[in-house]
Amino acid sequence: MIFDSYEAFRAAAFTPKVCIMGSGPAGITIARKLGAAGIPVVIFEAGSNEWTEESQDFYRGTTVGDPYFDLDVTRLRYLGGCSNHWAGWCRVLDAHDFTPKAWAPDTGWPIRRTDIEPYLKEVHDILDLVEFRPDAPISDDISWVQFIKSPAVRFAEKFYGDLDKSQNIAVVLNTYVRELVGDGKRVTGAHIWSNGADAGQFLADYYIPCTGGLENSRLLLWSNERSNGGVVPSATALGRYWMEHPQFEGGNAILADYDEFEVDRTNEVFFSPTPAAMERKQIMNFGIRLIEMPYPGVKRLIADLACVAPDTAEWAAYQLSLNLRCAAQLYVGWEQAPDFSNHVALSKTATDHTGVPRIELNWKKRDMERRTILEGLKLFGETMVAKNLGRVRLADWLVNGEDYPTDQELAGHHHMGGTRMSEDPAKGIVDGDCKVHGMDNLYVGGSSVFATSGQCNPTTTIVCLAARLGDHLSHKIV
């Protein structure tokens, strides 16, 4: 059932047990699992079924620290959420992303990859994925890894029919949950804003914010403030340890044989460090993306190489004259070490037009990350030399220790952390089941629960975790 307004939904007298906030990949996946188990569930979606300026305005906010995207541009507030503009790159966090790293404080999840693997099969169906190819180490330090460039499922489009027909799932558009109310043990209601006015409280047995990797923190921070700590009783880490995947062009490579690696349909290849290399260098995870270089750039690169290694440059020039692909740009995206001071806060001065404070995002890249990108590229370069696969040139800004470039993409639009998963309530908000510590009926869906970010795009893991949470609740609620 899909309703255009909260009023229409109320008139239908449907009484859900579970209240999900947000209809992105996380919310829709959890709802479908519960619906399939015969559990009545409602998804309140703040936006309508299309982009509107008015709805996006709720997402405005500010960033303090490093440059970041405008917060109303890096996400979408309508049916399907950010799946309406995601690129569809898919990979699950690596097994070693879940384990603690002695050299990086606050790493490690309370669950392991094996806990989400049983859900991979259904996630393949949800995201229309082909089978993943296993990673292939090319040296002791570097593995050739795969991102599936999927058809980028638009959740609203793919599941609209099913959701509309479902007798167990109600999707209610234009319905903004502006606050949860709690007594320190349970959430006792959700304040609804509909049709430009306060529409009172909605009651259910269970509540699951799935409002995205920034908004989950905002909703819970605001709710907790209003309920005097009654929604997130252990709130030390609330909004904290927020993470992105910064990404920059870190250099170039001249390759002995571009076709050595099976390039994907957009001629790209990806590499990541082995766990042993990360440990030896005491760095975080990273991904190096090789993109074929345009011809004029290749010529400049070969001329530069000629100053250092004339014979190698001559060979590369010969390859080029044969019209062979021989050079690539290297983009590096990496894992940020969890950092308490990177956080989502409520603005002290700006509110949305219902009076909820806007987000003030405090975000900075740290030294460990600079080391990760530099050491990572060096490891890659050394592997290329040792295996005679090619030669790597580090970008000038890295070699000269300059600031990050300001004319590049900055990051991945991946909003992670803020309600992170940890057994320790001082270090996280949810437990291994995505349940808020100390609360009986409050769970969280989405990448805000990520304890660490790994190097890969988050949505495949988000959907795995959502399927797992749906499964967990459908066994719990009978």
Next chain:
Amino acid sequence: MIAIAKLSRRSLVQAILALPAFALIRKLPAPAPDPDEIIEVNGWIVRRSDLA
């Protein structure tokens, strides 16, 4: 040999200490660089033998 024999041990030690360390080391034959060593030159990560 004769000149050294005439110096007191104390002056000899003083003379050695006064020599810049470099002057002593310079006399040692430089080890041949490993052509397979991986080095960084102007941002390029290359094998030493590439520089030839």
